Structures are given as structure tokens and as C-alpha cells.
Amino acid sequence: MKRFVIERHIPGVGSLAAAQLKGIAAASNAAVAELGGAVQWIHSHLAADNTFCVYIGESENMLREHSRLAGFPITRINEIVTIIDPMTAED
Numbered sequence: 786m787k788r789f790v791i792e793r794h795i796p797g798v799g800s801l802a803a804a805q806l807k808g809i810a811a812a813s814n815a816a817v818a819e820l821g822g823a824v825q826w827i828h829s830h831l832a833a834d835n836t837f838c839v840y841i842g843e844s845e846n847m848l849r850e851h852s853r854l855a856g857f858p859i860t861r862i863n864e865i866v867t868i869i870d871p872m873t874a875e876d
Contacts, residue, residue: 788865816854
């Protein structure tokens with residue numbers, strides 16, 4: 786499985802109420818369940834008009850199917866090729 790960042794342009798997403806975010810999360814969880822393990826949602830970062838979602842998935846096509854099932858747009862998909870953090874600077 787590969788790791789991806791999905792960018793979604795959703796006007797006003799950063800100011801949605803908790804109940805609306807709960808509905809979005811439920812839609813994503815339902816789509817993940819329907820795909821039977823082909824994708825896994827890790828987490829999402831919300832900004833004013835965009836989300837940046839980290840997923841593990843079999844393929845970009847499976848991520849697109851998840852988005853179709855959940856009713857979410859996709860602006861861009863990028864495969865994560867490596868992860869660095871502060872510990873990367875250590876020996």
C-alpha cells in the first residue's frame with residue numbers, strides 16, 4: 786500500500802461546525818468500509834478553503850473511488866515518497 790496526500794478545494798471547510806465535520810467524517814468512514822480495506826483514512830488538515838488528507842491506499846484509482854462514494858472533490862493527489870521530521874537531523 787502507498788501513502789498519499791489528497792488536496793480538496795471545499796470553500797469554507799475551515800469554518801464548518803462540529804456537526805458538519807462529524808457528517809464529513811462519517812461519509813469518509815462509510816466509503817472506507819465499502820471499499821473493504823483498499824484505502825485507509827489517516828487524518829486531514831483543514832484550512833480556510835482546503836483540506837489536506839493523508840490516506841493509505843492500493844492505488845490512486847481507489848482513492849478516486851473513495852472520493853466518489855463519499856461525495857468529496859479531489860483537487861490533486863500526491864504520493865508521499867518519504868517522511869522527514871526533526872529526528873531526521875539526528876545521527
